[in-house]
Amino acid sequence: MKSAGGFFDSELIARLSRLELVAKRIVDGFLAGKNKSSRHGFSVEFVEHREYVPGDDLRHLDWKVLGRMDRYYIKRYEEETNITALLVLDASASMTYSSGTLSKFEVGATAAAALGHLLHRQRDAVGLAVHDQDLKEFVPPSAKTLALAGIAARLKGLEPEGKTSMKEVLERVSLQLPRRCLFVLISDFFVSQEEIDATLGFLRYRGHDAVVLQVLDPDEREFPFESNILFKGLEDDRQLLTEPHRLRERYLEVLEGALGHLKKSCEGCGFDYQLITGPEKISEALAKLLAQRARRRKAASRNG
Amino acid sequence: MFVNPLLLFGLAMVSAPVIIHILNKRRYRVQNWAAMDFLLAAQVSNRRRVKFEDLILLLLRMAIIGFLVMAVARPVLRGLAGWREDSRVVVMDDSFSMEAVSATGKVFDTARESAVSQVQDAMGGSVPVSVWLGSRPESLLGKVEGQVQGGVVTGGSPAGTSAGTLASLAGRDLLDSLGEVATSDLPLDFPRVLRKLIDEAKGSAAPVVRSVVLVSDYRRRDWLEEDGSLADSLEVLFEEIKREDLVDSFNFQFVDVSSGSLDNTAITGFSIESDPVLAGVPVRIAVEVTNYGKEPRVRVEGNVEVGGSDSDEFVARHKIPLPTIESIAPGETVRVEIQHIFTEGGEYPLKAGMTPDRLARDDESVLVVVVRDSMQVALVDGAPSANRFASESGLLTAALSPRGDVPSGVSVRLVEGEIDGKELKDADSVFILNRSRLSPAEQAALGAFARSGGGIAYFLGNKIDVESYLELARPKSNFFRIAAQPDSSSAVGRTKLTPMKPPALFPAVLKEPAPAAALHLDFGENEHPTLELFRGLKNSSFDHVIFRRFFLLEPLPGTEVIARYNDELSTPAVIEGRYASPRADAAAGAGKEPAEDPAETEGRGRIVVFNTTADRDWGDWPTDYTYPILMQEWVRYLSRRYSLGRASQVGDALRLEEKPGVSYRIELPSEDSSSEANPADEVLIGLGESYRPHSAGLFRVGEETASGDTESATSSWYAVRREAGESDLAECGEESLRAALADTGIRFVIGGNVDVDAFRRDQEGEVWRWLALAAGVFLLLELFAAWWFGRKV
Structure with missing residues (x-):
């Protein structure tokens, strides 16, 4: 595990700061900002007209339309709000795998810290949830300056262990969140497809936005083994003695299938998905993620 | 049938790929792994394919080894074009010269060991084998046909009817016969053996390759003419083999068991000066001694023993010393004489002897003197x-x-x-x-x-x-x-x-x-x-x-x-x-x-x-x-x-007068060691029959009338002597023999350690080339399959 400040790679943050993290969906926010609220408020951006009905606030009556057309229309505005983001980091045993200098957990933590810092700079509220099959650490979202330091402190000293269970953890966490927010799910997602679907469906059902960052080790992505190897499971007692080069092709097929399924599930729920394979790919992956969200925001703007 | 059957033990190497596979399975490293679900899913769907691939590779590798081992063992398949049945003919030289004692022992004992080895080797390969005696080719010493299990000749019940059992019994008998046979006093007669084999080959419709192994001391006089060319009697037969297109039917292996030329001195003449010899009249008895060696022989002493005329067995009555021969130059024959008076008429057996050398049997000779009263x-x-x-x-x-x-x-x-x-x-x-x-x-x-x-x-x-x-x-x-x-x-x-x-x-x-x-x-x-x-x-x-x-x-x-x-x-x-x-x-x-x-x-x-x-x-x-x-x-x-009629040479018929109603009972010389060649004690010869002794010595021949009138029956002495030249132990030498045989066109090898079946290398009916080719093809298949299956090549 890196030092407390280690997860906040200054170079990485500098590169990411040129981009904007824009939520695709409108979420409720405490702070005015660049994120649009899901509620039609009364801010600066006009959205649509609708006919006046008794009870409407007359402040929102469009007097110009009344003067020209002698009809009562209420003006509706889109309100720019701050988002509430929760960084959900998987700390199960499978995240301990490492083929190089950093484990998957460390890569995930680095990515989480970078995103937290970026959100905090946008004055968004950022929280942290660390879990395996249970919730191990929880930092409620906050826009305060000290919130970021709190997150860093919680990441420090964590030892991944146990199995992965996402849905139950997120159900518990969502109860503690007052409104819809942005979930940043950072995990290797080595869980069943049913659980993935259930987890993402749950978030979608509750109206949350989500960014899925899947962290894999280069070994897991390329499977470069040759000689006879006894593979031992990190989360359970399963093991397999095999000639890996003879399984490689099929393994990669299965892996691609799982990745494809996750990506498709994310698209189905309208969530962003990005794969990080190793520490060298963190900045590239986050950059892609932010660019991806920026394109979606523009597209959403064009669609009205 | 295999040319090198012992190499079939190499088939055990076929299991090597399996063993290597098992050993490889036991060598691995441990890797902690997160994505076990994916790995296990991949393995489940791959398991049958991997096993199938493993099986194919194992079979290919086993086949490669199997083909290679079989190719080295060199099988010969029946039914292929040009295939010929194997037959081993062992000709053991049992001539008189084989009785010589070299520095390593008796030459004949070495020949016997070599012949036994050849017979066992043939039986081990289930090759029919027959054994001939080189000086007595009139009949086979023994023959084994059919299969002998593993080449081990074991005992068995005579009631056994299986071919293997019968072959085992025949093999045991043959080896027993080989163990008991002794040298004769006859010269080597390989041309007669060859004559029989050629006639057999000409009269046989079955394609048979006769691997003729002659175990002999290869004396020059048996093989070469004076000018070093091949003996005419052999050259004619080898010419016939070529002329009759029988070259492929014979392989010859000439196994020389001698240890070089041996010096030898022999009594080559033993005679009386005049015949008939009359009682009371002095007669000169001459003994000739020849030195066949390369060094002079000095101070040769000897004597003549005169047996009694009235005894059925040789009992020396007089022992007359011969004049000492001071020196006999190489190749020289020296004649010494004594004078003796036979006082009474009758038949007198005589023995001449001299100081024995490496070939002791020719250091004595026999003679029968018939003395007439008038x-x-x-x-x-x-x-x-x-x-x-x-x-x-x-x-x-x-x-x-x-x-x-x-x-x-x-x-x-x-x-x-x-x-x-x-x-x-x-x-x-x-x-x-x-x-x-x-x-x-x-x-x-x-x-x-x-x-x-x-x-x-x-x-x-x-x-x-x-x-x-x-x-x-x-x-x-x-x-x-x-x-x-x-x-x-x-x-x-x-x-x-x-x-x-x-x-x-x-x-x-x-x-x-x-x-x-x-x-x-x-x-x-x-x-x-x-x-x-x-x-x-x-x-x-x-x-x-x-x-x-x-x-x-x-x-x-x-x-x-x-x-x-x-x-x-x-x-x-x-x-x-x-x-x-x-x-x-x-x-x-x-x-x-x-x-x-x-x-x-x-x-x-x-x-x-x-x-x-x-x-x-x-x-x-x-x-x-x-x-x-x-x-x-x-x-x-x-x-x-x-007296002349009482002397004959080994191999010639005894000069027995044809008398109606009279048969002859021939007692074989019991004292003579050469009597081992004739296991029976006596032979009965009837009218119209003759007897050709195989060994030298004094033979007692009794007349028997058909009526059983024993009173009128008489007994006579007969002296049988060796051919003088048989004592010449000069060998022809491997190079000379090779040069003499070079132009005959026959297929031959010379040497004791050469396997006669080496000829099979060029023999049709062998499939080792096809097996080697198959091994090569399977090797390519294995390489391709290993690559195709994702293996490291």
Whole structure:
């Protein structure tokens, strides 16, 4: 595990700061900002007209339309709000795998810290949830300056262990969140497809936005083994003695299938998905993620 | 069938890929892994494919090893074009020379070990094997056909009916026979073995390759001519192999078990100077010793043992030392003589011996001396008279057996009446004096007498019927003579009767009596043995003898004129002929002894014509002092040769007289070590049979009558001796043999450690090339499959 400040790679943050993290969906926010609220408020951006009905606030009556057309229309505005983001980091045993200098957990933590810092700079509220099959650490979202330091402190000293269970953890966490927010799910997602679907469906059902960052080790992505190897499971007692080069092709097929399924599930729920394979790919992956969200925001703007 | 069956044990290597696979499974490293779900999912769907691939690769690798091992073992498949059945023919040289002892032991023992090894090797490969003895090729020593399990010859119940069991029993018998066989005293006769094998190959429709392994000491005289070329007897046979397109049917392996040329000295001659030997008359006994080595042999000592005449076994009565031979140069033969007097008539077995060397058996020799009390002469007088000083028989009797204290050694008996077998039974010679004619019965009796070696002398006279004597000189009727079959199937052979024209009983064609005149004898330069006493005084000794009448006559071809009259025509006065068949005549004309017919060599069958009378009717000679001298010499000259008939060479038939109703019981020499070659103690020979001994020594032969009359049965000694040249142990050498065989075109190898089956390399019917090709193809398949299955190549 890196030092407390280690997860906040200054170079990485500098590169990411040129981009904007824009939520695709409108979420409720405490702070005015660049994120649009899901509620039609009364801010600066006009959205649509609708006919006046008794009870409407007359402040929102469009007097110009009344003067020209002698009809009562209420003006509706889109309100720019701050988002509430929760960084959900998987700390199960499978995240301990490492083929190089950093484990998957460390890569995930680095990515989480970078995103937290970026959100905090946008004055968004950022929280942290660390879990395996249970919730191990929880930092409620906050826009305060000290919130970021709190997150860093919680990441420090964590030892991944146990199995992965996402849905139950997120159900518990969502109860503690007052409104819809942005979930940043950072995990290797080595869980069943049913659980993935259930987890993402749950978030979608509750109206949350989500960014899925899947962290894999280069070994897991390329499977470069040759000689006879006894593979031992990190989360359970399963093991397999095999000639890996003879399984490689099929393994990669299965892996691609799982990745494809996750990506498709994310698209189905309208969530962003990005794969990080190793520490060298963190900045590239986050950059892609932010660019991806920026394109979606523009597209959403064009669609009205 | 495999050329190298032992290499099939290499098939165990087929399991190597499986073992390597199992060992590889046990060597691995441990890797903690997160994505076990994906890995297990991949493995589940891959499991059957991987197992299938593993199985294919294992099978391919096992097949590669299997093919390679099979290729090295070199199988020969039946049914392929050009395939030939294997057959091993082991020829073990059991000739006399193999008895030599080299620095490593007896040469024959080495040969036996090599032959046993060859037989076991053949049986191990389930190859039919037969064993021949090189000096006795008339019959097989043994043969094993069929399959022998694993080449292990084990015991078994004779009741077993399986081919393997029978083969095992035959194999055991064969190996037992090999273990017991001993050398003979015969020379190597490989040409006869080869002759049989060629005949067998020519008569066999089945494609068979005979791998002929000759285990021998390869003496030069058996293989090479003087100029170093291959012996003619072998060259002819190898030519025949080539001519008859049998080259592919024979592989020859020449295994030399000798350890180089050995020095050897041998007794090559053992003889008496004169035959017949008379009791009380000194006889010289000669022993010849030859040095066949490369170094001089010095101080050779020896002796002659004289056995008793009255014993059925050899018991030395006298031991006479031979003069010491100071030195015998290489290749030289030295003759030493002793003198001995046999005091009584009878048969005496003799043994000569000298200091033994590396080949001890030829350092002794045997001889049988038949001693006569006197020579028996039968007189047939055509004009008998009571006045013994006037009659022909009377004057001749006085000349041959004069009265006085000193016996002449000649007994005379007058034949009165018809001449028949009984009258001539004990006679050595018969003198026919002025007999007008001879009846057919008398001619038959005289013919039998002459054939048995008796001598006939004619004196002419005025009673002679010219026509009758012309018939004696030109016989018309055929008769049957008995000849031994040369190629008998065993030591005991059958004889057959062959129609022949009878020889002439009178060696000249008479014409008519010549007019009276006073003539003398002229011996010219003739060195006839009967004239030896007169030496250079032959003519002068006879100058005073006057001959007044004689017959004009013409000698038959093949006869010899000993003396002539000094008339204008130089009419023959003494003519010597021989009662012999035309074949014998031809042999005599070519200057060779007719050795084939025992009757012609045992005795002499000499016939002499004195062209005058035995009395004083036609001359003065019967009353001259030269007359008894010359007549006694002629009696000695015409007499049978008794001792010669008792000596024969190993491999030749014993000279046993054909007597109706008489069979011979031959006791084999028990003392002689060579008797191992003939396991039986005695052999019974009936009428029409002959016996050819394989070993040298003294043989005791007893006569048995069909009626079982044992009282009249007699026993005789026979001496059987080795061929002198067999003692020459000079080897021909591998290079010389190779050079001599190079042009024959046969397939051969020389050497003891060479596997004769190496010939199979180039033999059709072998499939090792196909197996090697298959191994190569399977190797390529394995490489491709390993690559295809994702293996590291």
